[in-house]
Amino acid sequence: MKVNPGYMLQVIAGNPVIVPLGNQFQKRPGLYRINDEAAFLFEQLQAGAPDGEVIEAFAARFGSTPAESGAVFTDFVDKLQRLGIIGEPDACSR
Amino acid sequence: MFTLSVCGIPLEIHGASERCRQLCAAFIVPDKPDAQRIVITDADIGEEVRRWPQPAGDRASGEFTLLCRKVQKALLPRDCLLIHSVALDIAGEGYLLLGKSGIGKTTLGRHCQRMLPGARIINGDKPMVLIDGGRILAYGTPWCGKENLCVNDHVAVRHLVFLRQAAANSRRPLNRKESFYRLIHQIPYPETEPEVKAYAALVEAVLTHCVASEYGCVNAPCAAVDLVKAWPEANPA
Numbered sequence: 001m002k003v004n005p006g007y008m009l010q011v012i013a014g015n016p017v018i019v020p021l022g023n024q025f026q027k028r029p030g031l032y033r034i035n036d037e038a039a040f041l042f043e044q045l046q047a048g049a050p051d052g053e054v055i056e057a058f059a060a061r062f063g064s065t066p067a068e069s070g071a072v073f074t075d076f077v078d079k080l081q082r083l084g085i086i087g088e089p090d091a092c093s094r
Numbered sequence: 095m096f097t098l099s100v101c102g103i104p105l106e107i108h109g110a111s112e113r114c115r116q117l118c119a120a121f122i123v124p125d126k127p128d129a130q131r132i133v134i135t136d137a138d139i140g141e142e143v144r145r146w147p148q149p150a151g152d153r154a155s156g157e158f159t160l161l162c163r164k165v166q167k168a169l170l171p172r173d174c175l176l177i178h179s180v181a182l183d184i185a186g187e188g189y190l191l192l193g194k195s196g197i198g199k200t201t202l203g204r205h206c207q208r209m210l211p212g213a214r215i216i217n218g219d220k221p222m223v224l225i226d227g228g229r230i231l232a233y234g235t236p237w238c239g240k241e242n243l244c245v246n247d248h249v250a251v252r253h254l255v256f257l258r259q260a261a262a263n264s265r266r267p268l269n270r271k272e273s274f275y276r277l278i279h280q281i282p283y284p285e286t287e288p289e290v291k292a293y294a295a296l297v298e299a300v301l302t303h304c305v306a307s308e309y310g311c312v313n314a315p316c317a318a319v320d321l322v323k324a325w326p327e328a329n330p331a
């Protein structure tokens with residue numbers, strides 16, 4: 001999965017948010033509040049890590065099982081897709 | 095052309111209509127050589143009206159709103175945030191009354207003016223807040239709501255008061271996270287990376303230096319009296 005251009009992660013007063021910029025802002029202005037786990041996933045996705053690596057890194061960081069990490073990842077990606085923050089998987093990242 | 099002073103910062107406004115100039119009259123100052131230049135064009139106004147629908151083709155409102163947005167963007171890198179609120183000065187102590195439109199911010203501000211000695215509304219809708227080191231200063235602006243409640247002055251803000259309507263007056267302190275989630279919806283969202291960085295630093299400063307509470311209150315003069323009674327000392331962790 002790949003984060004579409006025009007989104008940035010910012011921590012404000014200890015609270016992570018996803019901020020749409022430029023054209024994305026014009027389409028849907030606002031700030032998306034996320035928790036620390038989601039911020040970790042977003043950073044990994046934005047860095048272009050393959051899904052499997054993101055899930056492994058999440059499990060290592062938060063001490064969850066691969067199944068739990070996979071479920072969290074899938075849920076977060078679904079939400080980002082619904083918001084148009086990530087698009088279809090890039091063939092190169094599979 | 096005219097020169098507007100907001101937060102003590104001179105802004106040279108070009109292309110604005112006479113109507114716009116009149117609405118800004120209380121904040122116009124003599125021309126200054128170091129003023130930052132802001133240009134209003136017909137194309138900008140047309141875009142603004144399309145973007146944020148104004149009352150029935152009201153181009154003048156669109157222009158005034160556009161000027162507000164341009165001023166807010168010009169002042170963000172100069173440590174200023176436009177915060178949708180009523181800025182209240184109660185005997186030298188500053189309060190920002192915050193909440194959705196129609197929640198009663200102006201009404202409570204008016205109760206305070208009537209009931210509390212030394213109370214006055216600095217701005218009834220969009221004060222500009224200057225973060226000056228550890229001081230949070232709320233300044234009057236021309237954008238002060240339908241009731242035109244504004245003075246060209248400022249007050250040091252200590253309290254962020256998020257309002258809700260209630261059957262009895264009660265207040266509770268808000269922690270940093272609760273305050274943050276409420277505050278961000280009262281400030282125009284940033285739309286470029288430098289704006290996001292500036293916005294983040296300024297919001298953090300406001301939350302650090304102000305005490306935040308949720309105040310459930312009735313629409314009656316006693317709400318003003320209870321507002322200033324037994325205020326919490328600090329944000330809980």
